[in-house]
Amino acid sequence: MIYLDHNATTPVDPRVFEVMKPYLTEAYGNPSSIYRAGQDVRKAVEDAREMVGRLLNAEPREIIFTSGGTESDNTSIKGVALNRGKGHIITSTIEHPAVLKVTEWLEKRGFTATYVPVGTDGVVNPEDVKKAVKPDTIIISLMHANNEVGTVQPIEDVAAIAHEKGIVFHTDAVQTVGKLPVDVKRMGIDLLSLSAHKLYGPKGTGILYVKRGTKFDPCVHGGHQEWGRRGGTENVAGIVGLGKAAELAEAEMASEAKRVRDLRDRLEAGLTERIADIMFNGHREKRLWNTTNVCIKYVEGEAMLLNLDMRHGIAASSGSACTSGSLEPSHVLLAMGIPAEIAHGSLRFSLGRGTTREEIEKVIEALPPIVEKLRAMSAFPRKE
Numbered sequence: 001m002i003y004l005d006h007n008a009t010t011p012v013d014p015r016v017f018e019v020m021k022p023y024l025t026e027a028y029g030n031p032s033s034i035y036r037a038g039q040d041v042r043k044a045v046e047d048a049r050e051m052v053g054r055l056l057n058a059e060p061r062e063i064i065f066t067s068g069g070t071e072s073d074n075t076s077i078k079g080v081a082l083n084r085g086k087g088h089i090i091t092s093t094i095e096h097p098a099v100l101k102v103t104e105w106l107e108k109r110g111f112t113a114t115y116v117p118v119g120t121d122g123v124v125n126p127e128d129v130k131k132a133v134k135p136d137t138i139i140i141s142l143m144h145a146n147n148e149v150g151t152v153q154p155i156e157d158v159a160a161i162a163h164e165k166g167i168v169f170h171t172d173a174v175q176t177v178g179k180l181p182v183d184v185k186r187m188g189i190d191l192l193s194l195s196a197h198k199l200y201g202p203k204g205t206g207i208l209y210v211k212r213g214t215k216f217d218p219c220v221h222g223g224h225q226e227w228g229r230r231g232g233t234e235n236v237a238g239i240v241g242l243g244k245a246a247e248l249a250e251a252e253m254a255s256e257a258k259r260v261r262d263l264r265d266r267l268e269a270g271l272t273e274r275i276a277d278i279m280f281n282g283h284r285e286k287r288l289w290n291t292t293n294v295c296i297k298y299v300e301g302e303a304m305l306l307n308l309d310m311r312h313g314i315a316a317s318s319g320s321a322c323t324s325g326s327l328e329p330s331h332v333l334l335a336m337g338i339p340a341e342i343a344h345g346s347l348r349f350s351l352g353r354g355t356t357r358e359e360i361e362k363v364i365e366a367l368p369p370i371v372e373k374l375r376a377m378s379a380f381p382r383k384e
């Protein structure tokens with residue numbers, strides 16, 4: 001398989017798996033137990049907390065382990081909303097469903113919300129956020145980078161706008177931690193969501209960073225774990241894996257950024273040369289170095305994906321999601337003003353640690369004939 005879907009998930013790095021193994025076998029104590037077998041495991045959890053804290057420039061006590069990005073997003077927005085009881089939420093039109101759905105859920109329960117638009121480049125204008133602020137705004141949630149097009153948002157500017165008015169600022173940094181430097185203190189972040197499986201750690205593990213003093217109501221009630229802020233026996237192996245993944249990300253981020261950006265740029269250049277009516281989505285510079293999102297006119301993204309997979313073993317993703325039998329174009333591409341019929345022809349390639357030059361050359365060879373064949377069969381009206 002040529003795996004080019006790292007924004008969906010990353011393989012567990014073998015070095016991460018190695019450190020997890022003992023916690024799935026002999027080191028099975030409960031970290032809350034006071035005997036030795038429990039306390040050794042507790043130490044492993046606390047070491048991982050420190051490693052994650054180091055990557056974010058956070059204090060260990062500000063890190064809450066969760067089940068991943070979705071739980072951290074939900075807890076941030078719902079937790080602040082429930083703590084305040086009423087008020088207005090600001091987010092953007094291109095957020096992950098983990099943010100959009102919980103905001104919609106709160107709207108049905110008496111909260112109000114503004115979904116700030118993006119430009120055609122997929123980037124939010126901080127001025128639009130400023131205009132959306134109301135006297136009762138309680139939280140602003142803006143993702144650090146978008147998972148579909150990779151655009152990086154001006155979160156520092158937006159955090160400053162929030163703090164001027166005493167509003168809590170949350171960022172979904174699921175796609176950036178491990179790819180871009182994230183310093184919660186310098187960037188003015190109050191709440192941050194991170195997911196281990198996007199940075200070569202295991203699925204079902206993540207963190208919520210909570211700046212000291214930020215008030216929110218816990219959303220998972222139970223035992224006293226995580227200082228009463230998130231009940232439930234810790235996913236120890238997952239947490240230990242996340243700690244190692246954070247350590248590796250810190251050490252390797254800069255060299256990976258250069259290597260993978262070169263490959264991504266080569267992919268874009270190769271496809272541009274060989275395919276007519278192709279356009280790349282999102283701001284050219286303000287985007288993740290591993291992501292390219294492309295619209296190829298007069299073809300369906302899903303059809304390209306299936307051909308890439310079945311004929312060449314290439315795994316990528318498309319912007320369209322199959323909902324109840326019909327293909328819904330990506331809400332992100334629509335928010336960027338891309339017409340639905342063009343958005344249907346979108347593909348996302350997200351490169352990663354294992355991606356090689358040979359793989360990229362294979363994609364450049366494989367995709368153009370697929371596009372040609374599909375266009376020949378296409379029912380899409382051409383407007384040349």
Ligand code: PLP
Binds near residue numbers: 067068071147172
């Ligand atoms: N936020 C973003 C931007 C994502 O890309 C994802 C995963 O695709 C999530 C949140 C959800 O994270 P998880 O899969 O850990 O629940």
